Amino acid sequence: MGPGPVNAHPRVLRAMSADLLGQFDPEMTAYMNQVMALYRPIFGTRNAWTFLVDGTARAGIEAALVSLVAPGDTVLVVNFGRFGLLLTEILERIGASVETVDAPWGEVVPPEAIAAAIARCSPSLVATVHGDTSTTMAQPLDGVGASCHAAGALLYVDATATVGGMEIAADRWDADVVTAGLQKCLGGPSGSAPITISDVAAERIFARRHVERGIRRDDIADGAAARIGSNYFDLAMVMDYWSDKRLNHHTEATTMLYGARECARVVLGEGLTACFARHAAAGRAMTAGLRAMGLIVFGDDAHRMTNVTGVHIPDGVDGESVRGRMRDDFEIEIGTAFGPLAGRIWRLGAMGYNARKHKVLLTLGALEAVLRAEGFRTPAGAGVDAALAAWAA
């Protein structure tokens, strides 16, 4: 019950025990096409270019940024937590000129502040996280794509921590590239990064296409713009592999593709609306339960992610001792925190297969017993009762 990775859905685990297929086997390429179709509704898009990057969620981020940004390009990062810092870090290594528009940890950046920052620095790309688990905040994104496009910038969104748990609306946000991961609300393992790319962004990427020498073909021409700084993360070549061209790049991570496919089938089988409602109920129940126990929930109520809740460690309580007892006595993992919040808050997730009523209730009951053992006074049973009421609300 931490901020991810979480327990995987049993159907996803079973899907990953299927035997492998050759990478150009018609059954395999049919699975690839299915994955493209399955992830479009999950990203809220009609983008043709919707596929997987072979690596963890962070690989998806780096693939997007290194393929969109050339050294010297100006990029504006919307920075409200650890993963905003990660975006700046990756962009600096790419050689971008990075500007930021910031919010304190626990708040989000007002869309008008983003628009003002765009006007100030004229970036070619605006990069933001949707939900930053380090602060439990979800950045509002309606209208942000329009602000970008009006100024000639593209919009990149990292939706790793929200995909499958909160609405991802790539098309309505006018986001050009959105990347994700399986290990949060999609209920799968880390190791595959779904991505969606608008036609405009695809055009920018293909302008940088530079097919490697060993596999050049007459029907695939190089682009005129600067070569992408990475081979593995060269989305132009990866897209040529996922297209009818079936250009050989790296060998697709077959088992992870099976897992990603089943994650999507599970979520779409439940229905996205039902899935978001279940995560919202879990977040509501967790928050109500923690408050009824006399704890103080962290961050701005209006922009809280539904699937992870930060809570202040009470004065006089040893946060790591509580986490140790939760794990050793109850086999429940809850999250620590990073940077300015390290030692100040715990983070309790309710994501994917773990966003279930009984898991939230059992976690709160366990936390109550552990806090009592650590000397913190909390009314017996109050957390669970409040959570049960809030789930139904």
Add this chain to the structure above:
Amino acid sequence: MGPGPVNAHPRVLRAMSADLLGQFDPEMTAYMNQVMALYRPIFGTRNAWTFLVDGTARAGIEAALVSLVAPGDTVLVVNFGRFGLLLTEILERIGASVETVDAPWGEVVPPEAIAAAIARCSPSLVATVHGDTSTTMAQPLDGVGASCHAAGALLYVDATATVGGMEIAADRWDADVVTAGLQKCLGGPSGSAPITISDVAAERIFARRHVERGIRRDDIADGAAARIGSNYFDLAMVMDYWSDKRLNHHTEATTMLYGARECARVVLGEGLTACFARHAAAGRAMTAGLRAMGLIVFGDDAHRMTNVTGVHIPDGVDGESVRGRMRDDFEIEIGTAFGPLAGRIWRLGAMGYNARKHKVLLTLGALEAVLRAEGFRTPAGAGVDAALAAWAA
């Protein structure tokens, strides 16, 4: 029965259906430590730094090169096939000054030619593939590390296609970094890249350490040398995650780690010597069988990989039609070829779980029937009989 990916070992598939663990759970970190120990004998090394890169084999290559090489460094590539071209390609994107020492496709580079090339260009790194599946050749590497070190260079080896099938002797070769993949002779899926790093190479990498802002800690100091050009592939940070420091970098790809661990347990359970002998028997049987069928085996006999065999497509036979019948009538995949060999040879693999007597015999029997159907005259039963005799030899 292509050059990989191949069918996975059933134990590996089952291991990947285990539920996930939190990335700092003591059970998870114990598994990580086990993986480090399991891959040392597989790489033929006592290197402390032996772990996994989260991505396909190509991710391991790029992680090694981008962490070892800074823009402007001179690197010598030993180039005898498609994957030598891949090394130059990745290095050019890193901004290295790339020199090559070449052999025609189907041959290897004499070690004395490598030594002469080192003397000519004074590289800081020599990079080579061990077995290049595009040509089926295995580069001899004894003494190459010594030539490198005498000139102040490090040696990098890509052993993706040979690991688990032919001896990898990182310590005897004096190789500083060796990377691999699971999808060939280790009998697992693509998506995890085992790597081993000598202390000298680790020192060069840690000199470039630059911990990202969101997770800096007082006990981990940055190095003085140029920052590594990628975040995801920053081996200094990945090594800090795999060490007792347990620095949070990307979320470990848990399911792939389970798979990599089980691949190693299967191979070490059989015994490396037995495993190499089985691959050698399979290669011997395949070669003898193809020759008995009247086909001409491709490349230099003295340096052939044991686990993949190239064979000329006979005049008047349509190579793709044969591959189609093999797949449609017998559910057996054999490989096509790249670059100058495209349309000229097929590549038949016998790797990992597929390097078994019955699979080689069944493949040859099927190929005989298909060639007959395509109008090629071959003595009935000769291929299978010769393979059976060669297996036992």
